[in-house]
Amino acid sequence: MNAQPIFPEAGPPLLEVRDLVKHHGRVRAVDGVSFAIKAGETVGLVGESGCGKSTLGRAIMGLAPLTGGEVRLDGQVISDLPYAQVRPLRKRMQMVFQDPYASLNPRRTVGTIIEEPLKVHGLGSAKARRAQVLELMARVGLPADAASRFPHEFSGGQRQRVGIARALALNPALIVADEPVSALDVSVQAQVINLMVRLQKEMGLSYLFISHDLAVVHYIADRILVMYLGKIVEMSDRDRVWKQPLHPYTAGLLAAHPSPDPESAHAPRLRIEGDMPSPTAPPPGCRFHTRCPFKVELCTTEEPALRPLPDGRTVACHLVTVAADGTAHSPTEGGEVIPASRASEPASAFPLSHS
Amino acid sequence: MAASAPSLVPDATPVLAVEGLTTCLNTRAGKVTVVDGLDLTVRAGETLAIVGESGSGKSMTALSLMRLLPDGVAFNAGGAARLNGRDLLSLSERDMRRLRGADISMIFQEPMTSLNPVMRIGRQLMEVFEEHRPELSAQQRREKATDLLKLVRIPDPARVLDDLPHHLSGGMRQRVMIAMALACEPKLLIADEPTTALDATVQAQILDLLRTLQAELGLAIVLITHNLGVVAQNAHRVLVMYAGRKVEEAPVAELFRTPRHPYTRGLLRALPNPDAGGGREPLMEIPGIVPALSALPKGCAFQPRCPVAIDACAQTRPALRDVGPAKVACILATEGVPA
Numbered sequence: 001m002n003a004q005p006i007f008p009e010a011g012p013p014l015l016e017v018r019d020l021v022k023h024h025g026r027v028r029a030v031d032g033v034s035f036a037i038k039a040g041e042t043v044g045l046v047g048e049s050g051c052g053k054s055t056l057g058r059a060i061m062g063l064a065p066l067t068g069g070e071v072r073l074d075g076q077v078i079s080d081l082p083y084a085q086v087r088p089l090r091k092r093m094q095m096v097f098q099d100p101y102a103s104l105n106p107r108r109t110v111g112t113i114i115e116e117p118l119k120v121h122g123l124g125s126a127k128a129r130r131a132q133v134l135e136l137m138a139r140v141g142l143p144a145d146a147a148s149r150f151p152h153e154f155s156g157g158q159r160q161r162v163g164i165a166r167a168l169a170l171n172p173a174l175i176v177a178d179e180p181v182s183a184l185d186v187s188v189q190a191q192v193i194n195l196m197v198r199l200q201k202e203m204g205l206s207y208l209f210i211s212h213d214l215a216v217v218h219y220i221a222d223r224i225l226v227m228y229l230g231k232i233v234e235m236s237d238r239d240r241v242w243k244q245p246l247h248p249y250t251a252g253l254l255a256a257h258p259s260p261d262p263e264s265a266h267a268p269r270l271r272i273e274g275d276m277p278s279p280t281a282p283p284p285g286c287r288f289h290t291r292c293p294f295k296v297e298l299c300t301t302e303e304p305a306l307r308p309l310p311d312g313r314t315v316a317c318h319l320v321t322v323a324a325d326g327t328a329h330s331p332t333e334g335g336e337v338i339p340a341s342r343a344s345e346p347a348s349a350f351p352l353s354h355s
Numbered sequence: 356m357a358a359s360a361p362s363l364v365p366d367a368t369p370v371l372a373v374e375g376l377t378t379c380l381n382t383r384a385g386k387v388t389v390v391d392g393l394d395l396t397v398r399a400g401e402t403l404a405i406v407g408e409s410g411s412g413k414s415m416t417a418l419s420l421m422r423l424l425p426d427g428v429a430f431n432a433g434g435a436a437r438l439n440g441r442d443l444l445s446l447s448e449r450d451m452r453r454l455r456g457a458d459i460s461m462i463f464q465e466p467m468t469s470l471n472p473v474m475r476i477g478r479q480l481m482e483v484f485e486e487h488r489p490e491l492s493a494q495q496r497r498e499k500a501t502d503l504l505k506l507v508r509i510p511d512p513a514r515v516l517d518d519l520p521h522h523l524s525g526g527m528r529q530r531v532m533i534a535m536a537l538a539c540e541p542k543l544l545i546a547d548e549p550t551t552a553l554d555a556t557v558q559a560q561i562l563d564l565l566r567t568l569q570a571e572l573g574l575a576i577v578l579i580t581h582n583l584g585v586v587a588q589n590a591h592r593v594l595v596m597y598a599g600r601k602v603e604e605a606p607v608a609e610l611f612r613t614p615r616h617p618y619t620r621g622l623l624r625a626l627p628n629p630d631a632g633g634g635r636e637p638l639m640e641i642p643g644i645v646p647a648l649s650a651l652p653k654g655c656a657f658q659p660r661c662p663v664a665i666d667a668c669a670q671t672r673p674a675l676r677d678v679g680p681a682k683v684a685c686i687l688a689t690e691g692v693p694a
Contacts, residue, residue, distance in 0.1 A: 063452065129632035149570035155644045164539065185408035186581065187641035194637045219627035242629045256559035258584030260626055262607045271563065272556040275524040 014039045014206050015174055016058070021068035022052075022059045026280045027280060029055040031118060031230035032069070034306075037174065040205040042200065044221030044238070046214055050276055052230040053210050057176045060084070060208065061095050073174070091121060094167035094344075098179035101159055101219030104151040109160050110137075111147030117169040127145070136165040139202075140195060157188035164195065168203070176208045199253055214257050218242050226250045229287040230279055232306060235314040244330070246315045248272075249288045251332040270332060286318065294331040369396035370542045370575040371420075375434035376444075377410070378419045381427070384649045389429070392600040397543065397575040404578045404590035406606070406622075410645050412599040413579045413649075417547045419444075420551045420577075421461050422451050438543060457487050460536035464548040466528035470520040476531055477516030480504075483538040503534040507564060526557035530564065537568065547579045562589055583626060587611055595619050597657035601650060605681035615681050615688045617664075618657045621653075655685070663687060 013036035022030040030052040037043045047053045057063055061073050061080065071079040071094065078086045079109050094117075097103040104113055111133050118129045124340045134144060140161040151159055160180060168177055177196070181189040197220065199205060211217050217224055217238075225251065226234040234247040245251040252272035274291050277283055283290050289299040306316040310326035319331035378390035390412045397403045398676065409414045418424050420436055420443060443451065467493040471479055480500035483504040484491050491499065497516070503544050504512035507530040520528055529549065536544055542629055550558035566589065567575055578590060586593055586607065593610045595603040595618065603616040614620040624639035643660045646652060652659050661668065667686060675684045 048556065157644065185645070186583070186625050187408060188644065190638035190640045191642075193627070194640060197637070213581045214555070215627045215629055218629040219638070222377070253555055256555040257563070258582065258588045259560070259630060260583040260611065260623065260628065261630065262587040262611050262631070264587075271508055271559060273560065275526055275557060276554070 010071065013037060013343050014041075014074065015208070016072040016075075016150050017056075017060060017069070018072070019069035020056065020059060020066060020071065022055050022064065023067045024305075027162050028279050030059060031282070033138045033227075033232055034069075035225055035232065035235060037206050040171065040200075040206055041202050041223070042209055042221045044224040045208060045210045046217045046224060046229060047227035048212060048253075048276060050229075050279060051227040052279070053227050054178050056227070057095070057178045057208060057210050061093060062090065063095075063175055063185060069208075071128070085122075091170040092173045094170060094172040094175050095170050095319060096160075096163050096167050096175055096180045097176040098182050101151060101156070103163060104159060107152055109148050109150060110142070110154070113151070114147075114165045114169055116167060121170060123170075132169070133165075134260035136168055139168065139199070154354060155188070157191055159194050160184065161195065164192075168199070171203070172205070174206045174208065176210070178210045179212070182211065182213065189216075190286075192353065196220065214242075214253060226253065229276060229282050231287060231316065232314075233288065233316050235306075237312070240313065245332070246309075246313060246328055246330045247317045248292050248319075248330070248332055251330065271339075286316070288328075369398050370396045371395070371436065371438050371577070373394065373420070373434065373436045376416065376436060377431070377433040378415050378424065378429060378585055379432045380415075380429045380648075384651065388432070389599050389648060390419060392434070393596075393601055395577075395594055395601075395604075397577055397627045399542065399573045400569060400574040402578050402590045403550065403571065403597060404580060404586040404593045406580060406586050406593060407596035408581060408645055410598070410648065411596040413596050414486070414547055415599075416596075417461065417545050417577070417579050417593075419547060421455060421459065421629055422446075422448075423461075425528055435693075440552070453487070456483060456536075456541070457539040458541055459543045459545070460539075460541040461545040461547065462529070462532045462549050464551050466532040467520060469532055472520055474519075475516065476504075476518050476520065476523070478533075480538065482533055483535055487539045499538070501644050504523060504531070506568070507531070507534045507539065509534070519622070525553050526560060529553065529557075530562050533561075533564065533568070537572070537574075541574070542573070542575070544576045545577045545579070548581070549578070550585065551580070551582070558585075560625050565589070581623060595622075597648060598651060600684065601675060601682070602657065602684045603681060604675075607682050613679070614679075615683045616657075616685050617661045617687070621660075621662075 015037040018034050020030055020033045033056060045053050048083065059066055061270045066079050070077050076089060078089050089285055114133045114136055115129050116223050118124060118132060126133065133147060137144065137146060142161050142165065181192050186190060200207065209217060209220050221238050224236060224238055225232050225249065228249050235251045241250060245254055252270050255270040272291050273347060285301045286299045286304050289295040292299065304316045306314055307315050309322060309328045313326055321329045323329060372391060373395045376390055376393040377388065380387045380389045385437045393416060395403060419431055420444060424430060431444055434444065462637060477500050478496065480503060481496040484496045484499060500516060501512045504515055509515050509527065509530050550561050553561060575614060580586060590607045593605060593607050594601055595616065597618050603619045610619065614623050621639060621641040624640060627638060641660055648654060653674050654671055656663045658668040673684045673686045675682050678688045679690045
């Protein structure tokens with residue numbers, strides 16, 4: 001868990017997403033996203049509702065055809081190929097959903113639900129499958145008698161364990177987890193996060209962990225992607241996202257996170273005003289410029305490219321600068337934060353607050 | 356002002372003083388107590404946070420105080436709730452109706468469910484005045500509605516008056532709800548998960564607004580939330596509920612610095628805390644789940660999940676007692692934090 005893990009360039013990354021575009025009619029949900037996940041790595045994908053993070057997860061999983069771009073697993077293109085052709089590869093990617101209840105068939109027993117992927121892929125005899133189900137249940141901390149019971153008999157946390165056991169059945173290399181702990185109470189959330197971390201160590205899993213909760217993502221991820229209106233605005237290692245965010249949106253998201261420490265209440269805050277514009281008509285130039293307190297003329301006309309920086313991070317902001325010694329600097333540095341007292345200024349201080 | 360922790364007004368008489376509030380629910384399994392003998396007070400300019408997980412009774416407390424319990428499903432089974440001396444629980448429905456929205460107001464998690472989807476914002480705001488301020492002319496009502504939208508920092512209020520709720524973003528709708536709640540200058544605002552449905556950046560805006568309005572208007576606020584970060588940044592005092600009961604109450608800094616009930620400690624330690632460093636020690640888990648209220652364990656309700664429980668914890672229900680500056684319902688609670 002070094003800040004800059006060095007991976008031998010032995011082969012292609014486990015997952016590679018290139019220029020992925022996914023539009024729903026006029027809604028430009030995902031608008032050109034590229035990134036990679038290495039074997040054993042956890043990548044956190046964070047952003048607010050409507051930023052396209054769930055759509056991106058589903059598009060990677062092949063749950064909906066892409067509008068453009070491609071997805072590669074172990075170097076092989078898996079997007080937009082006939083299912084039969086990619087089926088053996090698809091086994092290597094599984095998904096865990098936010099609402100474990102909605103994603104579990106209420107009329108099937110937990111044992112049947114966990115066994116289903118094995119059946120679909122025709123793996124093992126009925127007896128061998130049953131043994132494997134019991135082993136999976138033990139692995140995720142479900143009691144053996146759970147196999148004959150129905151989802152509604154379980155708490156939210158237990159149901160999420162069922163969802164995880166089902167995802168593990170085919171021994172995947174990658175799990176795409178879409179807000180897996182968001183519906184759970186704090187005390188149970190910790191149980192599920194600990195379980196996912198332990199399973200990763202035991203099974204060498206990679207995760208794409210999608211969440212709106214920056215603290216949870218920071219805890220579990222090695223690297224973090226920040227998404228805004230269908231685009232990635234920053235990619236960085238977990239600690240630098242938290243300690244030295246580069247993009248003003250990342251900084252604002254961080255400042256908006258209420259710290260469970262009353263003593264930190266006096267820290268200066270950067271307040272992002274207004275709401276995210278509609279993804280049917282993203283603003284020209286930088287998509288964040290309508291809410292950015294640092295914007296200049298250029299930001300309103302020219303879309304900033306996602307550019308790699310010498311320090312290993314990647315950012316899409318015209319105003320991030322690189323000094324002669326290679327260090328990157330955010331426009332939010334240098335005490336130029338917007339005091340939260342702006343919130344109490346007259347109404348005219350709020351730009352673009354409603355549409 | 357909005358950036359700093361709100362300052363406490365000491366020694367003011369409580370706006371609301373609740374004693375022994377008890378609320379029951381009729382279920383198939385019989386009568387279940389969802390709020391069990393709850394005491395609380397809130398002063399002008401003060402925010403009392405009620406924090407707890409699902410099923411703790413925090414929302415039922417709010418509905419009980421507003422007298423909005425679903426008919427035939429839940430009912431008040433005892434206690435008193437004095438708002439400036441008048442007991443809300445013994446008022447006639449007619450008197451309560453007059454008080455609701457005027458002296459005591461409430462905002463909810465999802466503003467869309469509380470706003471009429473086919474009525475323009477202005478009309479809905481003016482309706483509040485028709486109910487509570489019949490002496491105002493139509494012109495005055497419209498002016499007051501505009502002022503309210505300005506109060507909650509809605510840009511272009513004249514235009515928003517003619518909007519329908521679905522024209523507005525979630526954050527703007529919550530601002531409208533707050534405007535409606537403040538229309539008749541209430542003394543007490545009950546906010547039940549007011550920002551839970553909102554995105555992080557918008558949540559921060561709404562919480563800033565509530566703090567600013569509290570400072571301007573001297574509101575007493577009961578803030579009901581599951582989010583400990585929201586509690587830390589917005590409350591003066593915190594009341595922790597578990598299985599229908601208060602298990603701990605303390606000033607906010609005290610509660611976060613020295614949580615004395617094992618459940619409070621468990622909640623705080625279960626949260627990932629990026630500020631504590633880059634490590635990835637396993638998060639503290641609270642084993643098991645919240646017990647069903649129809650089948651509470653003997654003794655302390657938290658005892659089966661408690662890492663430090665002793666035999667005595669399963670014998671009698673611990674009474675709430677003063678431990679340092681806090682009130683704690685745990686026989687093991689001490690002045691400092693046990694190891």
